[in-house]
Amino acid sequence: MRAMRRFATLWAIVGCLFLPDHAASEPEERLKVVTTLSTFADVARTIGGPHVAVTAIASPRFNPHFIEPKPSDVLKVKRATLFIHAGLDLELWRGPLLDAAGNPTLFPGSPGELDLSRGIELLEVPTRPLSRAAGDIHISGNPHYWLNPENVQEIAETICDKLCAMDPQHEQAYHRNLQEFRETLDQKIPEWRAKLAPYQGQEIVGYHNEWVYLMEFAGLKMQHFLEPKPGIPPTPQQVQFIEQYIKQKNIRAIVQATYFPTQAAKTVARRTGAKLVLLCQNVQELSSCSDYVAMLDYNMTQLVNTLR
Numbered sequence: 001m002r003a004m005r006r007f008a009t010l011w012a013i014v015g016c017l018f019l020p021d022h023a024a025s026e027p028e029e030r031l032k033v034v035t036t037l038s039t040f041a042d043v044a045r046t047i048g049g050p051h052v053a054v055t056a057i058a059s060p061r062f063n064p065h066f067i068e069p070k071p072s073d074v075l076k077v078k079r080a081t082l083f084i085h086a087g088l089d090l091e092l093w094r095g096p097l098l099d100a101a102g103n104p105t106l107f108p109g110s111p112g113e114l115d116l117s118r119g120i121e122l123l124e125v126p127t128r129p130l131s132r133a134a135g136d137i138h139i140s141g142n143p144h145y146w147l148n149p150e151n152v153q154e155i156a157e158t159i160c161d162k163l164c165a166m167d168p169q170h171e172q173a174y175h176r177n178l179q180e181f182r183e184t185l186d187q188k189i190p191e192w193r194a195k196l197a198p199y200q201g202q203e204i205v206g207y208h209n210e211w212v213y214l215m216e217f218a219g220l221k222m223q224h225f226l227e228p229k230p231g232i233p234p235t236p237q238q239v240q241f242i243e244q245y246i247k248q249k250n251i252r253a254i255v256q257a258t259y260f261p262t263q264a265a266k267t268v269a270r271r272t273g274a275k276l277v278l279l280c281q282n283v284q285e286l287s288s289c290s291d292y293v294a295m296l297d298y299n300m301t302q303l304v305n306t307l308r
Contacts, residue, residue: 031167034080036091037064039146040116040155042283042292044084047160047177051170057097060282060289063259064090065231069097077101080112082166084159087117090143114162116155120145123212144281148213149185149192149296156181188293192300196220199307203249205242205274207234207256207265210281218303226254226264234264246272253306257281275306 030053035041041056048054055076058067064086077083077097083106085094098106105112122141145151160178164171196218203221209230215222224245228238245251246268254265255277262276269276279299280289289295 031082031163032080033082033084034076035084036086036094037146038283038285039292039295040084040086040159043152043156043181044159044163046181046291047156047174048163049173049177051167051173052163058091058282060280060285061259063257064282065092067091067093069093069100073097074100077106078103080106082106082112082114082162084114084116084162086143086146087115088122088140088143111166114158116158117143117145119154119158120151123216124209142209142212144210145213147211147281147299148217149189149292150217151213152292153182153185184293188296192217192296193219195300195304196307199304202307203251204253204255204277204307205246205251205268207254207260210257211255211279214279214299218300220303222255226256226268233261239264239268243268243271246274253277253303255279255303258285277302277306279303 030051031048033041033044033048033052033054035044035054035056037058038056038060041054044052044054057069057073057076058064074097078101080101080103083098083103085091103112104110107113108115117140122145125141126139146155156178160174163174167174200219201221203223204215205224205226206222207226209222209225209227211222224242226234226238226242228235246254251272251274253276254269254274256262256265256279258278258280262278265276268274278286279302280286280295283289283292283295285295286298288298
C-alpha cells in the first residue's frame, strides 16, 4: 500500500509539471480600439501590431455617409478603450452611436477619442454660407482626406502618438511599426507619382465628389459629377450635360466608388466612349484592396490603364 501511495504521489507531481501555467499563458490584455472606417482600422493594426484589438464599424462595401450601426456595434464601442474617427461631418451616425454606447471616455474631447482630421490640410472648405439647396455639402471641408497617401502618413503618426500615450509600455513597438509603415509609403509615393506623371492635368468625371484628395495627389482634374448636387442621384438633364461635356473635352474616364449604382455611368460610357472605372474608397472594398498600400496600388493601376 505504501508503495502504491508513493507511486500515486509521483504521478501527481509529474502531472503538475505538465499543467498549464495560467500566469504564463494568460494572453496579454490588448488595447481595444474601435474605428469608424476600415481604412483607419488597417492603419491602427499596422501601428499597434499584436498589442491592439481593432474592429471597424462601417463596412467598406457601403457608403460611409449612411451607415446604420447594429446592436453589436454599440456593444463594441461600450467596451472600447479608444475610438478613432474621421471627424468633420462624414459619419453623422457617429454621435448617436456614442450616445447609445454610453462610454463617456470616448466622447468628443475625452481621452479615448481620436479625431484624425486634426492636423490635416482640408480641401474644399466652404468660404460662404451654405444651404440645403446646394445638396449634401460638407460644412468643414471635404472629409475623404485619407485617399492622399501623404495624409495617411500624418494619420499613422497621430495614431502612434495616441497609442503611446495610452499604452506607454509598448511605445517602442509602436514607433518601430510607424517607422516601417512610413518607409513603405516613402518608397511607394514616388512610384505612384511616376506612373501618373505622363497624364498630369488630364480631366476625368466623377460620380460623387469624394476623390478630390486622390486627384490632387495624382495631378488630375475632376470638376464635374454625375450627381447634379452632392447626394442627389443623377438626373436625365445632368446625364445629358455630362455626355456633352465628355465629348467636348475628350474625357477618357468616369470614376466612382464600388458602392454607388453603375447604371448612369454605364449609359454615359456607352454613349461617349469613356470608360467606367471603379475605384476603392476604403480598405477591403474589393478583395484587391486588402490593406492601404494595396488599395492605392489598385487605384493607381486602374487610373493608369484607363488614361494610357
